[in-house]
Amino acid sequence: MKKILLALTAVAAMTGSASAADLAARPYAKAPMPAPVANWTGFYIFGGAGGGISASDQSILDTATGTPLTITQRQGGSGWFGTVGLGYDWQFSGTWVAGVFADGQFGSIRSTVQDPIAGITGSQKLQDSWAAGVRLGWLVAPNVLSYVNGGYSGAHFGSTSFTDLAGAPAGIHLNGYNRNGWFIGGGVENNLNIFGITAPGWFMKTEYRSAFYNQKTQNELVDGTNVLVGRDIRANSWNQTVSTSLVYRFNWSGPVVAKY
Numbered sequence: 260m261k262k263i264l265l266a267l268t269a270v271a272a273m274t275g276s277a278s279a280a281d282l283a284a285r286p287y288a289k290a291p292m293p294a295p296v297a298n299w300t301g302f303y304i305f306g307g308a309g310g311g312i313s314a315s316d317q318s319i320l321d322t323a324t325g326t327p328l329t330i331t332q333r334q335g336g337s338g339w340f341g342t343v344g345l346g347y348d349w350q351f352s353g354t355w356v357a358g359v360f361a362d363g364q365f366g367s368i369r370s371t372v373q374d375p376i377a378g379i380t381g382s383q384k385l386q387d388s389w390a391a392g393v394r395l396g397w398l399v400a401p402n403v404l405s406y407v408n409g410g411y412s413g414a415h416f417g418s419t420s421f422t423d424l425a426g427a428p429a430g431i432h433l434n435g436y437n438r439n440g441w442f443i444g445g446g447v448e449n450n451l452n453i454f455g456i457t458a459p460g461w462f463m464k465t466e467y468r469s470a471f472y473n474q475k476t477q478n479e480l481v482d483g484t485n486v487l488v489g490r491d492i493r494a495n496s497w498n499q500t501v502s503t504s505l506v507y508r509f510n511w512s513g514p515v516v517a518k519y
């Protein structure tokens with residue numbers, strides 16, 4: 260009996276020593292906490308600038324009958340603009356973001372207007388416009404959003420004064436007018452931290468937009484007397500722009516580096 264007790268005691272001592280050695284070789288380590296996910300839900304404001312090109316399909320009509328007097332020709336132009344706006348986004352299903360927004364543009368995108376019958380030409384300026392729409396995006400990274408957008412837009416086009424082939428005033432003008440239309444576009448928005456800039460809540464976005472405004476028939480007017488010269492100009496307007504804006508998000512909350 261004594262021999263059995265001695266044998267059991269020896270086994271227990273050996274097992275305890277092995278367990279202690281095993282614990283000493285593999286110390287306990289606390290599992291790291293995952294880094295918080297970025298939250299894109301909330302309000303934001305933005306402002307920026309850009310450039311654009313304009314295209315217009317134009318034809319000359321008889322004032323009395325509306326009969327086309329020329330074939331439709333495309334005229335173009337270019338210029339710059341500034342923009343300001345605001346919006347609200349919702350993040351859902353982890354990596355998807357949907358939102359609504361409104362913005363305004365102001366500047367000087369000019370396009371050519373011509374009456375080939377009279378041999379006169381002028382420059383019409385898109386003075387300001389506004390847009391309201393929706394956007395849908397996907398997070399290619401926690402702080403980088405790629406998106407498409409679209410919606411409704413309105414624009415004000417300034418008056419046009421014509422000159423002849425020698426560049427002298429022709430005494431004929433078009434009044435300014437407002438037109439409505441629609442737009443589509445897309446872009447990329449990213450947190451400034453990707454450039455190594457520590458600025459919580461600050462973003463930048465670069466966006467392309469294509470806006471189409473319905474055609475307008477305008478009377479050619481003689482300066483000073485407002486007498487119709489017998490011809491109308493019918494034209495639409497298609498504007499393509501690229502802008503870069505600085506964005507501030509009011510409740511930006513990530514992502515941050517996890518602390519262990």
